[in-house]
Structure formats: structure tokens, C-alpha cells
Amino acid sequence: MQQIADRIFLFTSVMQQLNTVVIIDDEYIILIDPGFFPQEITEIQTFIRPWETPTRQRFMVITHSHFDHIAGVSYFPGYQLIVSEKWDRANEQRSRARLERFDGEFYVDRPWHGLLSPILSNHTVRDGQKIGPLLFFATPGHTQDSLSILYQDVLIVGDYLSILEFPFINHATNDYETTLRLFLKIVADYPVRLLVSQHGHHAQTLAEIKQRVVVSQEYIRSVRRDVQNTIDQHLSAEYLTNKAASFEYLGGMISVGLVEAHRRNVLRIWSEYHEADPRTQNTAEINYINQPLQNT
Ligand SMILES: [Zn+2]
Structure with a gap:
């Protein structure tokens, strides 16, 4: 555990360096993405127990519906659960199945058998909504x-702007780029001092936050360029995905464990180009993209 600001603590899992944010102030205890392994969750429970007084309201926020982010939900029954109004029930279902497979493969003992229960939220929030000290x-x-x-001067961004990974675009590239621009607007409009990505080390200066945005933007631009060049040369998507392992990111090759995630990004951007022009649509590629995603 590390304290990153007044009243804000980070618990980092060995699972993909998943960061759980714990906020304890005079009126609230807030948990963001409590995970992942049972012993790690016990550590969080033990840490917060002395602060769980009757006068403090208890909230838990899940940044999105991937399996590593929802694994800890049922360990904190007294907490009011907050998720997006756009909560993706189908993705949640895939995540619950993936968690069950993961736990079965790696013999992770949890206090339930089979699938994690469906996620039942107490609050769904829209863009710009406030609950207690949180702005969503x-x-x-x-x-x-x-x-x-946003909590005071700390911005918590889920799986964006991680120093460990390039953008994982599981929804839509245009939306991803709009979100990156929104981060720049947020840091311009609010006095943001720290940024917590849910995977890996947090950013401690405004310059670093902006740099992370630029790096993500450049990655997407670079994949778009590759896709455009491949289309211009009348080559196939397969030609491009075959080159995925040699794609350079931040001055080096992407790690072997992330090649598949990059390949999916390539195919997503490829299919988005072709959705714009249905004459060239290749349904086999679109089907590949729409398979249950293994990304986190
Ligand atoms: Zn994720």
C-alpha cells in the first residue's frame, strides 16, 4: 500500500499491477476497483475497517466492466456501488465467465462457486454527475x-494513460480519441495534480499527464497510418496483423504478451475504415473483432 495524497491510498495487485484507490475522508470511504486476489482484498478490508464508522458513507466505484475490475465487488457488501449509466451488461457477462475460467485455471479460491453474481449497482452516473465528493x-x-x-486534485482514469500498455481499444477508436482530448480539457479546467491509471504507476506532474495523452494519441495515429497504407497498397488485413509482433512503441518492440492486443487494435481500426465504406467490408474480419475480447 502507498499513500499518494492526503486521504488517498493505492493498493496495487500483482495481477496486471491493478490499482485499487482507497479514499478516506471525514464523511466518506470510497473504494475504486477493489481487486484482485483474495489475500490482497483482505488487506484492503483490514486497512479500512477502523474507518468504517457509522457516520462515514461507503461507496465503491467500478471504472468499467472488465473482469479484473469487477472481481472484488462482492467482498464489500456494505458499500453502495456506482457504475456508468452506459454499463455494458453483455461485457459484464463475458467478464464474469472469464473470471470463473481464470480462477479455475489458477486455483484461486473465492467465497462463491461458479460465476460471480451479476453486478447490481446502487447508482448509475452520467457524464458530469456528482456524488458526494466525486465528479464523474x-x-x-x-x-x-x-x-x-475526479476527487479534489486527483484524476482516476481506469484503463487509460497507463505507462504499462498502449491504448486497448475495445469499443471505438473515435470515442477513444475524444476521451483523450477530454483528459486534456479536464486538466485545463480543474487543478489536477495527480493522475491514477488503473494499471501501473501514477503520474505525478501535469507534464507527465499530458505526455501520456500524447503517447496514446501517437499510437492511434500510427496504427491508423499503417492501416491506411495497407489499404492504399491493396494489401490485406492479414498482411498487417502478421507484422504486429514487430510494431514499435516507445522506442522498442511491444512485448510478446501484448502483441495480441495490438493485433486486435489493428483489426478494429481496419474494420472501422471498412464500415465507413461497406463495399469493401470483409465480414470475416468483423466477426473476428466481435469475438469476446480477452483484453482487460
Ligand atoms: Zn479494462
Whole structure:
């Protein structure tokens, strides 16, 4: 556990360096994406227990419906659950199935058998809505139901702007780019000092936050360029996906574990180009894209 600001604590899982944000102030206890492994969750429960007084309201926010983010929900029954009004029930269902497969494959013991129960939220929030000390932003692109949260001068952005990974575009590239521009507007409009991405180390300066936005924008531009060039040369999507392993990002090759995620991004952008021009649509590629996603 590390304290990153007054009243704000981060618990980082060994699972994809997933960050759980814990906010404890005079009136509220707020958990954001509580996860992932049971022992890690016990550590969070133990930490917050002394602060769970009757006068503090308890909230839990889930930034989006991927399996690593929802795994801890049922461990905190007294907490009011907040999700986006765009919550993706179908994606949640895939995530619950994926969690069950993961737990079965790696023998993770949890206090239930089979599938995690469906997520029952107490509040669904829209863009610009406030609950207690939290201000919510709709930030689609990674998923349609991605939420970002501002608490005082700390912006929490779910799976965006991670130093560990390039953009994982599971919803729509245009929305993803709009969200990246929104982050720049938020840091211009509000006195944001820290940015927490849900995977990996947080950003501690405004310059670093902006740099992360630029890096994500450049990644998308670069994939778009590759797709456009491939189309111009009348080559296939397969030609491009075959080159995925040698794609360069931040001055080096992408890690072997992320090649598949990059390949999916390529195919998504490819299919988005062809959706704009149905004469060239290749349904086999679109079907591949619409398979249950393994990204987080
Ligand atoms: Zn995710």
C-alpha cells in the first residue's frame, strides 16, 4: 500500500499491477476497483475497517466492466456501488465467465462457486454527475462504460494513460480519441495534480499527464497510418496483423504478451475504415473483432 495524497491510498495487485484507490475522508470511504486476489482484498478490508464508522458513507466505484475490475465487488457488501449509466451488461457477462475460467485455471479460491453474481449497482452516473465528493466523466473508447473520476486534485482514469500498455481499444477508436482530448480539457479546467491509471504507476506532474495523452494519441495515429497504407497498397488485413509482433512503441518492440492486443487494435481500426465504406467490408474480419475480447 502507498499513500499518494492526503486521504488517498493505492493498493496495487500483482495481477496486471491493478490499482485499487482507497479514499478516506471525514464523511466518506470510497473504494475504486477493489481487486484482485483474495489475500490482497483482505488487506484492503483490514486497512479500512477502523474507518468504517457509522457516520462515514461507503461507496465503491467500478471504472468499467472488465473482469479484473469487477472481481472484488462482492467482498464489500456494505458499500453502495456506482457504475456508468452506459454499463455494458453483455461485457459484464463475458467478464464474469472469464473470471470463473481464470480462477479455475489458477486455483484461486473465492467465497462463491461458479460465476460471480451479476453486478447490481446502487447508482448509475452520467457524464458530469456528482456524488458526494466525486465528479464523474464518461470516458468511452476502452469500453463503452468507462468512467473517470475526479476527487479534489486527483484524476482516476481506469484503463487509460497507463505507462504499462498502449491504448486497448475495445469499443471505438473515435470515442477513444475524444476521451483523450477530454483528459486534456479536464486538466485545463480543474487543478489536477495527480493522475491514477488503473494499471501501473501514477503520474505525478501535469507534464507527465499530458505526455501520456500524447503517447496514446501517437499510437492511434500510427496504427491508423499503417492501416491506411495497407489499404492504399491493396494489401490485406492479414498482411498487417502478421507484422504486429514487430510494431514499435516507445522506442522498442511491444512485448510478446501484448502483441495480441495490438493485433486486435489493428483489426478494429481496419474494420472501422471498412464500415465507413461497406463495399469493401470483409465480414470475416468483423466477426473476428466481435469475438469476446480477452483484453482487460
Ligand atoms: Zn479494462
